[in-house]
Each structure stands twice: as C-alpha cells, then as structure tokens.
Amino acid sequence: MSAPPAYTEFHPRWYRAPVRTLWWLRRRSYFVFILRELSSVFVAWFVVFLLLLAHAVGRGDREYQRFLRWADDPWVIAINVIALLFVVFHALTWFNLTPKAMVVRLRGTRVPPLGLTAPIYLIWAAVSALVAWLVLGG
Amino acid sequence: MMGDTITMQVSRYRPEQEAQPTVQEYQVPLRKYWAVLDGLNHIKDHQDGTLSYRWSCRMGICGSCGMTVNGEPKLTCATFLTDYDPGPVRVEPLSNFPVIKDLVVEIGDFLRKLPRVRPWIIRVEDKPVSEGEYLQTPEQLDEYKQFSMCINCMLCYSACPVYGLDPQFIGPAAIALAQRYNLDSRDEGAADRLDTLIHPDGIWGCTFVGECTRACPKDVDPAGAIQRYKLTAAIQSIKALVLPRGTR
Numbered sequence: 001m002s003a004p005p006a007y008t009e010f011h012p013r014w015y016r017a018p019v020r021t022l023w024w025l026r027r028r029s030y031f032v033f034i035l036r037e038l039s040s041v042f043v044a045w046f047v048v049f050l051l052l053l054a055h056a057v058g059r060g061d062r063e064y065q066r067f068l069r070w071a072d073d074p075w076v077i078a079i080n081v082i083a084l085l086f087v088v089f090h091a092l093t094w095f096n097l098t099p100k101a102m103v104v105r106l107r108g109t110r111v112p113p114l115g116l117t118a119p120i121y122l123i124w125a126a127v128s129a130l131v132a133w134l135v136l137g138g
Numbered sequence: 139m140m141g142d143t144i145t146m147q148v149s150r151y152r153p154e155q156e157a158q159p160t161v162q163e164y165q166v167p168l169r170k171y172w173a174v175l176d177g178l179n180h181i182k183d184h185q186d187g188t189l190s191y192r193w194s195c196r197m198g199i200c201g202s203c204g205m206t207v208n209g210e211p212k213l214t215c216a217t218f219l220t221d222y223d224p225g226p227v228r229v230e231p232l233s234n235f236p237v238i239k240d241l242v243v244e245i246g247d248f249l250r251k252l253p254r255v256r257p258w259i260i261r262v263e264d265k266p267v268s269e270g271e272y273l274q275t276p277e278q279l280d281e282y283k284q285f286s287m288c289i290n291c292m293l294c295y296s297a298c299p300v301y302g303l304d305p306q307f308i309g310p311a312a313i314a315l316a317q318r319y320n321l322d323s324r325d326e327g328a329a330d331r332l333d334t335l336i337h338p339d340g341i342w343g344c345t346f347v348g349e350c351t352r353a354c355p356k357d358v359d360p361a362g363a364i365q366r367y368k369l370t371a372a373i374q375s376i377k378a379l380v381l382p383r384g385t386r
Contacts, residue, residue, distance in 0.1 A: 013153045014236035014244055019302060026209075030299050033347040097346055101365035108277075 035086075036093055042086035045079070095120045144168040144219050145226035146177050148189065151237050159237065162186075163226070166219070174214040174229060175203050178241075191241035198355060201291030205241050206230040211296040211353045232296040234305075248292055251308050254334050255316035260327025278323040285318035285363055287356040294350035294360050300343055307343040308334065310350035310360030317363040320370075336371045344368075 024034040056067035070076060098120060099113035143165045151159040164185055166177040175193055182189050193203040196215045203214045208228050219227060235243035265272075294310035301307045316335055320328045335341050344364045351361040 014238060015151050015153070015158055016236045017233065023299070023302070027349070029347055029349050029352075033299060033345060037345065093346075097365055100346075100359075100362045101369045103366065 036090065039086040039090040042083040043090060045083050046087060049080070091124070095124070141168055141224055144177070144223060146174075146181065147226045147228045148178070148181070148241070149228075149230040150189070150240050151231075152188075153239060159230075161228075168219055168223060168225075170220060172219045174205070174207055174212070174217045174219060174227060177219055177227070178214065178229065189241075190239045199289060201289035204232050204291045204293045204296065206233055206296065211293040213291060213293070213355045216355060232292060234296050234298070234302040235292070245292060247305065248290070248295060248309065248311070251312050252290070252315070254308065255312045256327055256331055256334075257312075257315040257319055259319060259322060259325045260330055261324075262326045272324040274323055281323070282318050282321035285314050285321070285358055288315055288318070288358045288360075289356055291355065293353040293355060294358075297349035297353035299347055299349070300345060304339075304343065306339045308337075308340050310344075310364065311358075313341060313344075313367060314358050314360040314363040317367055320367070332371070332374065335367060336375075341368050341371060 024030045053067060053071075056063045071080075095117055099116040102116060104111040104116060146164045146166055147161050148164060149159045150162045164177075164181045166172075166180045169176075173196075175196065178189065178191055178193075182191075191203070191205065191214075193215065194200040195202070198213055198216045201213075204211060205214050206212070206229070207214065207217050208222065211232060214229070229241065231237045231241045231243045235245065235247070238244050288311055290311060292311065294314075295301050298307075298310055301309050313335065316331045319325045320331060341364050344361075346361060346365060348361045351359045354360060
C-alpha cells in the first residue's frame, strides 16, 4: 500500500507513465527523429555562415581575406564538416518523404515511390557535380 | 522445439491499492494458434479473475485489444504467443495513455479529438433519397480506401512520440480519417476540416517519425496521409495568398 488514491471525475486515480529523459534512445526511429530535429540547428548555422561570408565580401578584400583565414581555422572546418553531415541527412529525409507527400499519376496509374525519388537524387547529383566543378575546377 | 507453457509478464495496476503498476507473472499453455489475447483470457478464466483488459471481436476488426507486447504496440488478438517462444511475453497497457486499471487505458482524449475532424460525408446539399445513391467508380474508391481501413485501435497514438510529448496533438488516426473523407468523391467537406487540420496541433505537429505507419495493423499509413495533407494545405495557403478570391 502506498499513497491514498486521488479520484478523477469518473475513475479512481489514473496512472500516467512519466516520459523518461532518454526516451528517444529506446527506438532507432525515435533517435533518427531527434537527430533530424537537431539538424535544423546546423541548417541555421550554414545560413549564418553564408551571411557572414556575404557581409565580408561586401566590406572589401581585406575583410574577405580575414573571413577566409577564419574559415580555415580547424575548429570552423570541424563544425562545417559536422554541419554538412547533418544537412545531407536533413536533405535525405526530405527526399525520402517526397513520395509519401506527393501522389503523381501518369496516364491514370500512380507513379511508384522510386519514380519520384530517383529523379530527385539524379538532379541532386547533377547540381552537386556542377557546384563542385565551379568551385574546384572552374 | 516448442515448450508446453510460456511465461506472461502482465502489468497490473490497482488504483485503490498501489501508486504505480507492478508486474505479475503467469504461466499459460503455449498452443500453436494462441494469440496473446488467448493467453490473457486463459489467465482471466483459470488463474486470476481480477485481471482487467479490453477485447471484443478476436479478429482484428473491433480495435479494442491494443496493448504493448514486448515494448511494441500490438493488437493482442493478432499477435501470436509462439512468436515469442521461449518467452517471457511482457504485456503492458498502450503507452501515451493514462491507465485506468491493469491493461485498460483511458481513451477519452482520442474520442474527443475524432469528431473534431468531422469524419463523415459532408454535402453542401443532400440529394433526396428518391434520386438514388451517390455513385462512385472503383478508381474513386481506391483514392481513399486504404485510409478507410482504420479501426480506431489507437496503436498509432501509442507509437507516436509527438503525441507522447504533446497530448494536444490531434494525432495520426484522426488525420488519416480526415483524409479518408477529404479524398472521397462524394464528400464536399474538405474546407470544413481545413481549420482543425492546419491548426498548430494538427498536421504541423507531425515531424514524420513514421512509427504510426509501422504500428498500424491495417496498413492505413497515417504518416503518408499526414504528409500528403501537408502538401495540400501548403498549396492551399499559397493559393489563398496569391490568387484573388473566387478563383481558389
């Protein structure tokens, strides 16, 4: 016997299981969900990084060179590598969601999920290749 | 080799006697076609008549016997003891709901949410019975049939971490059922459901964990229904912003 029951309107005391702090480690999908929520922080980081870059470029060559030296710092590179991994993960979850959200019909029949995700991945690869060529080779 | 018996660890909660649930072990016969529910019925009939749980049809249609079996939300009538051999099988009430007694949970929250999405056919003008039925082609039926398979068993609510963290979230089944009527060619109530669905406690609460779809015993795919409606709602909002009134 423990504490005396408190009564609700229709029933003796209901038991509400507390949500544990580490509930998101219980299941892989919950963990992935938390990672995905966290990825938004890194998306925001890239926005800030881009704004800082634009700001430096706007203030002339000296500021731009200073920005480049700062961006060369090992810890900035480390943050950017982690951020890139999170942003790629963020993008993949969106790509994989697309066939769930979109129902596309071609001549009356529904396009299978792969028919929607495959073009997205192809376009992604093409755009990435173009950007890589511009930055590294062009 | 299948044993003769299997251990069932059943969560007990007697609100008049204890502050939180405890686990009680029972040995039940392990038979080839026995579901977890048959094990519970055996306990109730032969070992302990005080055990409380809900069930009705035993064939995956009534949606009453949802419980947590070894950590997963399951219909106990469609979950077989032999799949857990040599055991033990842990049976707990559905998570994310308050427990009334033993394996019985309080479902009032879901029952209050369900009518908010108006899950019935809404017509601007009903045609008289003398004019006959509202006809529908097989293709039009296919549009919503999957979502109409929902049996309100609430396994999706039990699996959904968003609902667990924020009980205001209207939840997977309610949204899937709203879509079931939105996609029905006989229905004209999509605009009436819009406000409830695009409320912050509606579709935008969902972060696409996808566990509802995995838990669903009827392959309804509530996660798919929600993502689909997000796109519809987003297009609707853009139209409302861009297009002049009357052309929307």
